[in-house]
Amino acid sequence: MFKNKRILITGGTGSLGQALTKKLLKLDVDTIRILSRNESKQVDMNEEFNDDRLRFLIGDIRDKERLIKSLEDIDIIFHAAALKHVPVIEYNPFEAIKTNVIGSQNIIDAAVAQDVKKVICIGTDKSVSPLNTYGATKLLMEKLFVTANNFLSKEKHSTEFIAVRYGNVFGSSGSIIPKFLEQIKKDKKITVTDKNMTRFSIRMDKALNFILDCTESGKPSEIYIPKMEAYTISDIVQAFQNLYPNAEMETIGIRPGEKLHEVLISEEESRDAWDLGDKFMISNPNWISDKKVAESYNGNIKKISYNNEYSSENVEKMSTDEIQNLIIESKKQI
DSSP, X not given: OOTTOEEEEETTTSHHHHHHHHHHHTTTOSEEEEEESOHXXXXXXXXXXXXXXXXXXXXXXXXXXXXXXXXXXXXXXXEOOOOOOHHHHHHOHHHHIIIIIXXXXXXXXXXXXTTOSEEEEEEEGGGSSOSSHHHHHHHHHXXXXXXXXXXXXXXXXXXXXXXXXEOEETTOTTSHHHHHHHHHHHHSEEEESOTTOEEEEEOHHHHHHHHHHHHHHOXXXXXXXXXXXXXXXXXXXXXXXXXXXXXXXXXXXXXXXOOSSXXXXXXXXXXXXXXXXXXXXXOOTTTOOHHHHHHHTTTOOEEOOTTOOEETTSSXXXXXXXXXXXXXXXXXXX
16 A cells, blocks of 8 residues: 555654655655654765665754644655653653644644645654653653544545554663663673563564554554563563673663553553454544454454553563563664
């Protein structure tokens, strides 16, 4: 469905945006517009990709007028722009609301104004029962997207809004492996919040395939969650110490707004959650009944049991050997 399509990626100069761009260029898209605020990253990305199908637009999702102009003749939007660093957002909550919440509302309004066919927002496990401001703003982003279809006249508008939600992308910018590698390079010491902590993990290639699959087959007002592996911080530390025996470890304690374990589907959400085989889906009960959900998937779907929380604590964990291999791969890319 991507061949000859015109696509816009918000936050397109970030780790996900660049990886998604590379993937889409292989699918014979017509044009990809990269919308972001960072001109230096745009210049670097333009030089690295060197592809005449790319268009670089300086802009901010807070600016609805700029968005409307940017979305002219666009078929698909991938909404990846956000303020993301938990400690920074805890200190600057007003700015996070302007970008993550109001900016997302602007995306919805601009997409409807330009009659964009599909809009996919990229969510996070931190939006589930949020403990920090970042998670709360991403929860509101999801709520906006799964509700947007309710208010559109099907006779006048064909835009579909879909949400995807997943955990940490292993080895991406700002994630734990690059952080530890930089710390070792700097002073041979890694700082650990809590060795009992667990986190979901997804490799970038799997995240990209998941996003594109949901874009192609996803239905409006639904949230899609991949079935994921997880890791413990203690196993990450062990893998690093196996590779770097001289590295020291310092425990600094859980930071404000952090959870010991992350959750992708809460107990409360499980009442509207479905198993699709390779992924889960959370339906919007205000939009569609359980009977119609089952019919829309031709019966190839089953409800998960109520109170069945999907947590990084209770899923299969990556082995130390797997983590070591990923550390080696990440080191090559830095």
